Amino acid sequence: MMWIVQFFMGLGIFFGIFGNIGLLRFPDIYTRLQASSKCSTTSLFSIFIACMLLEGFTPMTGRILLIALFFLVTGPVTSHIIGRHAWERGVIPWKRKKVKD
Amino acid sequence: MNVFLKWKIVRIILTSLYLMVGWILFTGSLALFSLFLGGMFSFLVALLTYSIFIEEKEAARRSLLPHIYLIVIYIFVLLFKIYLASFKMVFSVMKGNINPRIVHFRTRLKSDVARVILANSISLTPGTITLDLDEDHLIVHWLNAKTTHSHFASSLIKGHFEMWLRKIWI
Structure with a gap:
């Protein structure tokens, strides 16, 4: 049981690190938003799953499940608000120069 | 009364x-x-x-009392797709070859809750973020765009989600 918990915790750390690298590497606001929001959601979910497995079948697991469900609603909404604001302000998305069609 | x-x-x-x-x-x-x-x-x-x-x-009756068991299955499908999407995202962070585009399309869902959940699911999966949701019109930023044609893009992005949500809320 313990190694499954360790695996999920490691997965959380892995996704967190790559989300931050993506945040630094990508060119404009939309692509940075993509990297950070997606990887942060996955890393948090991995940590939640690890906590649930560690805790077993107790009332605390129900609470963690509720927090995870709440995060499933709020996570995309925050990224949507940032993206929508940039879109309304008229920030032009970055494009690759040579397009092979 | x-x-x-x-x-x-x-x-x-x-x-x-x-x-x-x-x-x-x-x-x-x-x-x-x-x-x-x-x-x-x-x-x-x-x-x-x-x-x-x-x-x-x-x-509408189904917009207040959706199929609960289908929602549970949907959450598991969504979780699996989120993990898949994050691995793809990690690969594109490593390689650095991206081709971002904006695509517009419409959805057939009627209920407001179903539309919001569709927009959130799109935000959570493979390299797509919903920028705007106006009635049934979605503006989506796509990281690895394969096409700019609205119909094909919608079938690639919405894919299974719309089918599942129509089963749940209608």
Whole structure:
């Protein structure tokens, strides 16, 4: 049981690190938003799953499940608000120069 | 009794039931005092917020009482797709070859809740973020764009989600 918990915790750390690298590497606001929001959601979910497995079948697991469900609603909404604001302000998305069609 | 008054009472009862389920999940105890306190406060909150929680004109049966077991399956499918999407994202962070585009398309879903959940699911999966949701018109930023044709893009992005949500809410 313990190694499954360790695996999920490691997965959380892995996704967190790559989300931050993506945040630094990508060119404009939309692509940075993509990297950070997606990887942060996955890393948090991995940590939640690890906590649930560690805790077993107790009332605390129900609470963690509720927090995870709440995060499933709020996570995309925050990224949507940032993206929508940039879109309304008229920030032009970055494009690759040579397009092979 | 007036129809609108009946509908108002049904809305208040439904809202307080949903809040009560949340309370029981959160406290995790079935003691009498806890249940009484939860019931009282969920009724109080329902009196204040029922018109926001369930709109007056949204009276379809399935938009208030969706298929619960299908929602559970949908959450597991979504979780699996989120993990897949994150691995793809990690690969594109490593390689650095991206081709971002903006695509517009429409959805066939009728219920507001279903539309919001579709937009959130799109935000969570492979390299796509919903920038705007206006009635049934979605503007999506796509990281690795394969096409700019609206119909093919919508079938690639929405894919299974719309099918699942139509089963749940209709």
